[in-house]
Amino acid sequence: MSVVSGVHHVALIVSDYEASKRFYTEVMGFSVLAEHYREERDSWKLDVALSDGKQLEIFSFPNSPERPSYPEARGLRHLAFVTENIDASVHALEGHGVSVEAIRVDPYTGARFTFFNDPDGLPLELYELASL
Structure with a gap:
């Protein structure tokens, strides 16, 4: 349990x-x-x-003190959010002036994902689940 x-x-x-x-x-x-x-x-x-x-x-x-985030610092690596449509989500973020990395494909799951940052540079991920 x-x-x-x-x-x-x-x-x-x-x-x-x-x-x-x-x-x-x-x-x-x-x-x-x-x-x-x-x-x-x-x-x-x-x-x-x-x-x-x-x-x-x-x-x-x-x-509050800054926390190192890059490259690959110990601690929370990133916070991932689920999306049903990564293309629409990326478009919405970019419409707000948020810079989003190119969409990648997870070689193990086949799921599409990308990264962007919040105002403090916290790495955030969008992860598309095909079967939502």
Whole structure:
């Protein structure tokens, strides 16, 4: 028996709260579940919902240190989102001025995928599942 039954949320710390809020709500299209300012920490916390019920928690903290992301730094490598139509998703992202890498094909699964970055340079992936 597994100790866990799934993923509930992923938490991100961002450098520019308003830019990240716009990116994840307007560009990515996630809906806001809750938004709170925590005065004692001088920190915003934004909970957004993905269409499958999973959540992202987006935090701002003053003077948070940068985390190395490239090349192949230890830690979270990237955050992957499922899409039913990668071509339409790429087109929508590029319509918001987001630079997206060329679409690749996973040699093991045959699935198409691509990468792009959030406003802090966090590597994000779009992964197309043909049988959604």
